Amino acid sequence: MELWLDQYATVQSPVHRWEARCRFVGVLSLIIACAAINHIALLPFAVLIVGGYYLAARLPLSFLFTRLRYPGMFLLVVVAVVPFATGTTVFVQAGPLSIYQEGLAQAALIATRSGCILTLSLVLFGTAPFLITVRTMRALGVPALLVDMMLFFYRYLADTAALLTRRQHALRLRGMQTRRLDGRTLPTVAALTGSMLVQSFERSERVYHAMRVRGYGQAVAPPTNPPIHPADWLGLAATLLLAALLVCAALMLG
Amino acid sequence: MHPPALAVINLACGYANRPTVLQGVSLVVHPAERVGLIGPNGSGKTTLFLAICGILKPQAGTVALFGQPVVAGQFYPSVGMLFQNPDEQLFCPSVRDDIAFGVVNLGLAPAEVAARVAQAMEQTGVSHLADRVPHHLSGGEKRMVAIAGVIAMQPRLILYDEPDAYLDRRARRRLVQFLLTHPAASLIASHDLELIAEVCQRVVVLDEGRLVADGLPPDILSNAALMERHGLEVPSIYR
Amino acid sequence: MHIPDGILPLAVCGAGYATTATLTWYSLRQIQRRPDPHAMVPRAALLTAVFFVASWIHIPLPPISVHLILNGLLGVILGWYAMPAILVGLFFQAVMFQHGGITTLGVNATLMGLPALLAYGLFQLRFVLHLTGRFATGAVAFVAGALGLGLAVLLFYGVLVATIPANLDVATEQAALTLIALAHIPVVIIEGILTTLVVLFLLRVKPELLTDNAPVGATALLSEQG
Structure with missing residues (x-):
């Protein structure tokens, strides 16, 4: 059974080399920014940013598609129902059913947001082995x-x-x-x-x-974390800036 | 002429992550015959058993039980299987319920079920445990209760997957006595070659998914070169 | 029954994380008060794995089949460890199988965890009410199991209906919720019965599983009653 997203954890890429804590905080901030998007005008930017990170992580597209299969079914239902159920401005009238403009926008928002967050989750958890991810979470205060x-x-x-x-x-x-x-x-x-x-x-x-x-439960000194290099900080700063920009834009448009 | 209890022809079988566990396995077991199945760990013994019972779907080849072809996914009461770890087989809150589980699934009347359960407990010597909780029994007791659960369904072929695992000498002795006297055809996978020598009329050797030898226990088990080649040791009685 | 990423507004995701953090913090505080908080960690984790795997068992309910949730039973057995257990289970569910999601982890954990903790509280009430006989325990277990899932279903659809904008007035929304709730009654009953059966099984085979997590004093009460 293939459990954790380990199969591409040892690929060589800038994202894989990024220090684990910086990567965790950075990618997580982007995930939050994507969840904040509330206007379709922002969707192209989000897709570009997320796509950029996925490409930089050198993860294969097949990985993304297999992982999208299950949530895809739920999204398909949303995309099929929401355009009929939401909004007031009729976009297309098909017999007794009408497709609303607001509904279409809403469906596009949900589908894109969802796809972006999922892709970023793969970047977050697919670029390090399970043990490193867990240690990082501990180091970050879990x-x-x-x-x-x-x-x-x-x-x-x-x-x-x-x-x-x-x-x-x-x-x-x-x-x-x-x-x-x-x-x-x-x-x-x-x-x-x-x-x-x-x-x-x-x-x-x-x-x-x-x-x-073998001594479980004894108080032990916390493990020392690897050093964070200037390049790691730079990557984190740039990512946080992108995330902040997205959130600000969402706030202004919303 | 009776059909054989088990006829496996050119069987190939595996799992998604290990596609070729068994390759071209052919094996016949006659009614009332006791056949030993030996081979190193990971040679495919359990996989062969699961394919015989119709739990695993073969990639190629056929399995027939008493002349009836096995279709994966169907229920075949004519074959019973004893799992390696009795804890995986015993799941009811009382010994009696556990032994009755399979018998009830045969659709028998309650009186018949009770009679079968009583008979199976008698044959395996576990009648005194009827109202105990299976999880609380000793290793040897669990093993005999698991066997009772299998024979209560009166299968005509029984597959034993390492029946002697976790048993002390006395429990093993009881198991040997039981195997020697039970009339069903049996296929016994074990690392305990003394047990195989004592109980079986024939021995087959499985290694890396292929049957590499088939013959009388003295011929196979005393063949040092053959045993060595397949990661086995000549048991002390043949040394 | 997990809400995926991208559906809920950020504020709702945030609120979900806030409630989950509060519930988890409070649970961890209760756990730290036990004489040996580490002792239950391997147990809680292994039992969480069983619950995770048990949710793959399908019960035929013609013409469909339903899978088990067992969050009520989880609360009954794990007590204060229920919240960490659910959080860990849902995290793995989201990362490994993409059921649920990272942004909705907080919401989903509250939807499952709050009813589980209530089921635990209800099950412990039997000590206070002196309902520790086999029949009474079974009956309380039924209510705990049914309540665990029933409440989770209501919260789940409540959150969805309240946050997905639709051209529905309040009356229609309420009618829809009622209808959905009614449709889940068979499943809720199945979970209640299963919780009863599992609790009675454990009472017979391994009663420690039901009493070890009880609040300090309750087990003494139980042993007094013999």
């Missing part, structure tokens, strides 16, 4: 308990998924019906879920004991 939970969760997710698959195989071999809802469906699913909870609970106890033996 609570230690949350970071620890993320690490454990990531470590055991694939295992848990495999556990569910094997259990479902075992159930199917013993004739479990998966396509019909009858009196036994819910008790079986409940026992399946419950037994997986118990198994993971017991496993977590063993994991915790093994960790305690």
Whole structure:
């Protein structure tokens, strides 16, 4: 199972080389700026900026398209419904249905904003291995308990998924019906879920004991972060400026 | 002439991320025959089992159970499978419920279900555990309860995926006794070659997805060159 | 049932992050008050993985099939760890599978987490009300499970209807919300029943899973009652 967006994390590019904390803050500010866009006049600029960062990160387009597939379905529904449901100025009249100008603008806004944010998320999380990203989040002030939970969760997710698959195989071999809802469906699913909870609970106890033996929970000095070079600061400043410009423009047009 | 319990012809099988786990595997198991399946870790034993049961869809080749072709996704009560880790098989809150799970799925009347469950518990020696919680049992007890859950459905072919894993000597002894006396045809995958030698009438060797040897246990297991070549060791009884 | 990126105005995303941060901060404070806050971390994370994976199980509800959410059950079992668990789960959901989104993480975490915490509170009420028998526990679990999902559904559609501009008057919006809520009743009942069944399963197999997260004093109450 391909879990984290690791497959292009070792590509050589300016974005990959950008110091992790600067990259995190910079790209996140652009994401916020894209979410702030409220006028279609700003969409071309947003697309240009976001496209520029994606190209600079040297991530393949196929990566973007596969990741767009799922949210694309939801967006398609929005784009198909909103032009009919929003606005007062009729743009096209088709029998009893009318397409409104405001609705069209709204649909374009939602679709573009969504695409831009998603593309930037790929730049944010696809340009570093999982562990670096998590360490960066810790360095930027995410609570230690949350970071620890993320690490454990990531470590055991694939295992848990495999556990569910094997259990479902075992159930199917013993004739479990998966396509019909009858009196036994819910008790079986409940026992399946419950037994997986118990198994993971017991496993977590063993994991915790093994960790305690090796000193988990002791106060340790925080890891030292790599130095931030002038070029990293410059990239961050430029990105923050772009984001600020977008937000200001949105405020003025809105 | 009875059809074979299992006929696998030229089977190729794999997963999305590992496309060729099995390549051109052909294997016949006759009714009431006990066949040992040996091979190093990752040789494809579990994959072969899942393909036989119709859980994995083969890329090529066919599987037939008692003359009936296996279509992936269908339910075949004639074959039972014992999973390597009993915790993955046992999921009900009581031993009795767990053993009954598959029998109920066969659509039998409650009295018949109860009778089958009682019989399976008797055969595996777990009757005294009927009302216990499976998660609380010892490794050996869990193994026998998992076996009871399989044989209660009265399959005519049983696939055992490392049935001796996690067992102490006494539990292993009970398992051997059970395997020697149960009438169903069986295919037993194990790293415990002494167990294979003791229980099986035939042995096949699987390595890197191919069947590389098929013969009588004394011939195969004592062939030092063959065993060495496929990452196995001659068991002490043949040394 | 996650709101994707790009749909909500920035102010709503910000408000979502604010409520999620508050709920998480308060939860972490409660966790730090436990004698050994680290002890539950591997457990909460592994159980979060189970809930994450369990949401892939589909229940046939002809002619469609629905997948489990189980946020009520998650609250009942994880207690104050529910909020960090949901936050972590939704973060991975958004980054790995693009379900939900980064800007809407706060909103989505509140939609799921607030009902989960309420379900936890409700489930703990049984200690106060001395409803610790098997039947009563099952009944409270049903309400907790159904409430967990029911409230999440209402919040989800509430946020969507309130923020997506449409030519609808208040009455129509209310009617639409009512209709959507009614359509979810079967799913809410299924989640309630499942929560009951899982809680009864755990009560029998591993009762620690239900009592370890209880507020200090409540377990003593339970053991007193035998």
